[in-house]
Amino acid sequence: MAHLNQLLENEVFMAFTSYATIILTKMMFMSTATAFYRLKRKVFANPEDYAAFGKEENAKKYLQTDDRVERVRRAHLNDLENIVPFLGIGLLYSLSGPDLSTALLHFRLFVGARIYHTIAYLTPFPQPNRGLAFFVGFGVTFSMAYRLLKSRLYL
Amino acid sequence: MAHLNQLLENEVFMAFTSYATIILTKMMFMSTATAFYRLKRKVFANPEDYAAFGKEENAKKYLQTDDRVERVRRAHLNDLENIVPFLGIGLLYSLSGPDLSTALLHFRLFVGARIYHTIAYLTPFPQPNRGLAFFVGFGVTFSMAYRLLKSRLYL
Amino acid sequence: MAHLNQLLENEVFMAFTSYATIILTKMMFMSTATAFYRLKRKVFANPEDYAAFGKEENAKKYLQTDDRVERVRRAHLNDLENIVPFLGIGLLYSLSGPDLSTALLHFRLFVGARIYHTIAYLTPFPQPNRGLAFFVGFGVTFSMAYRLLKSRLYL
Numbered sequence: 001m002a003h004l005n006q007l008l009e010n011e012v013f014m015a016f017t018s019y020a021t022i023i024l025t026k027m028m029f030m031s032t033a034t035a036f037y038r039l040k041r042k043v044f045a046n047p048e049d050y051a052a053f054g055k056e057e058n059a060k061k062y063l064q065t066d067d068r069v070e071r072v073r074r075a076h077l078n079d080l081e082n083i084v085p086f087l088g089i090g091l092l093y094s095l096s097g098p099d100l101s102t103a104l105l106h107f108r109l110f111v112g113a114r115i116y117h118t119i120a121y122l123t124p125f126p127q128p129n130r131g132l133a134f135f136v137g138f139g140v141t142f143s144m145a146y147r148l149l150k151s152r153l154y155l
Numbered sequence: 156m157a158h159l160n161q162l163l164e165n166e167v168f169m170a171f172t173s174y175a176t177i178i179l180t181k182m183m184f185m186s187t188a189t190a191f192y193r194l195k196r197k198v199f200a201n202p203e204d205y206a207a208f209g210k211e212e213n214a215k216k217y218l219q220t221d222d223r224v225e226r227v228r229r230a231h232l233n234d235l236e237n238i239v240p241f242l243g244i245g246l247l248y249s250l251s252g253p254d255l256s257t258a259l260l261h262f263r264l265f266v267g268a269r270i271y272h273t274i275a276y277l278t279p280f281p282q283p284n285r286g287l288a289f290f291v292g293f294g295v296t297f298s299m300a301y302r303l304l305k306s307r308l309y310l
Numbered sequence: 311m312a313h314l315n316q317l318l319e320n321e322v323f324m325a326f327t328s329y330a331t332i333i334l335t336k337m338m339f340m341s342t343a344t345a346f347y348r349l350k351r352k353v354f355a356n357p358e359d360y361a362a363f364g365k366e367e368n369a370k371k372y373l374q375t376d377d378r379v380e381r382v383r384r385a386h387l388n389d390l391e392n393i394v395p396f397l398g399i400g401l402l403y404s405l406s407g408p409d410l411s412t413a414l415l416h417f418r419l420f421v422g423a424r425i426y427h428t429i430a431y432l433t434p435f436p437q438p439n440r441g442l443a444f445f446v447g448f449g450v451t452f453s454m455a456y457r458l459l460k461s462r463l464y465l
Binding site: 166169170172173174175176177179180182183185186187200201203204206207231232235238239242246263 | 381384387390391392394395397398399401402405406431434435436437440444448451452455458459462463464465
């Protein structure tokens with residue numbers, strides 16, 4: 001176990017652990033937001049989900065798509081599309097021995113940008129609020145990928 | 156290589172490796188399930204996919220959406236949305252030196268809940284079967300996130 | 311930090327880092343491809359996105375779905391569904407001490423197959439081009455999962 005403790009004494013890795021856990025936890029709450037709006041708006045994706053609410057003849061009503069629910073779904077999918085590269089590239093970047101302050105700058109910008117992206121998507125704020133938040137997160141991940149490939153390319 | 160072997164002698168990490176591989180392999184079979192139902196129901200998302208089946212004039216028929224196919228798609232997306240946080244948080248949790256029996260309890264509950272979720276979604280079982288399976292998996296990931304942040308927060 | 315440097319002197323892990331970063335960067339460009347086609351075709355998912363282009367009464371026109379945009383979205387989602395298992399299983403496989411040449415074969419085939427998949431999806435090439443590319447990537451990930459579980463199963 002000695003070297004595992006050593007890994008967790010590495011400050012960059014500990015910082016990555018904290019920020020990755022925070023942003024993944026935020027993403028998980030998008031599922032509960034979808035469930036919340038589905039119940040509030042009474043709009044479901046599956047017949048078995050509205051069984052408690054009413055009879056078969058109301059199927060058409062309950063199976064509609066709803067703007068609010070679809071908006072949460074899109075925000076969730078956008079999270080997935082952006083957080084997966086951050087997780088993969090960020091983990092490898094953290095293990096590549098970067099400067100602590102540079103790494104912290106990357107992690108903080110990404111997490112801040114994605115939280116702002118969710119708020120801008122769900123409120124919604126006028127563009128380019130959401131677009132800028134997306135590009136900050138995108139740029140941070142791209143910058144980590146560039147640093148990794150520049151120093152560690154092995155094909 | 157010495158310390159890599161050490162990492163793989165760590166029982167929590169080996170257990171995480173096994174359970175993560177099993178649940179990811181299960182998720183991969185959702186792709187083949189989608190392909191199976193698309194071919195069986197002859198319902199496709201792209202014109203080039205039904206080229207072997209018939210002529211252009213049948214496009215409308217082949218490009219319909221189908222309840223069965225859409226159900227598998229939703230189960231697959233729900234897997235992605237839940238397995239990505241489990242992978243990220245679970246990996247970091249495994250490296251944080253948790254108690255072996257606590258870690259095994261988390262991994263087994265998650266994998267069991269997600270397999271039950273898929274069965275409940277595709278059969279489908281009446282609610283709240285699927286909902287409960289979802290919340291067990293969600294709770295397990297949340298519990299690992301909480302333990303990580305409580306012991307290792309570094310912002 | 312000694313053992314972190316050791317980790318990065320491990321050739322399999324360095325190779326995984328390079329290939330995973332490349333394929334995740336490729337996936338990130340699917341987001342920009344979607345944005346490009348949305349702007350070019352003037353087809354948006356959210357009312358706030360076309361506010362700069364025109365008035366409310368054109369909402370119906372701007373909120374249509376477009377074949378080209380939906381095709382990029384499907385390619386992106388297919389990437390997510392396949393790259394997530396590769397990332398998780400590939401990382402654990404890299405740490406399990408595999409033979410360098412075997413590992414390189416896996417990584418190169420996967421990255422090549424997924425790049426070809428994207429080209430075949432977006433052009434589009436007639437089937438079975440895309441289908442074969444999908445199954446090569448699927449087979450590579452499955453082969454890594456099998457090797458992991460055969461040598462490291464701990465339940």
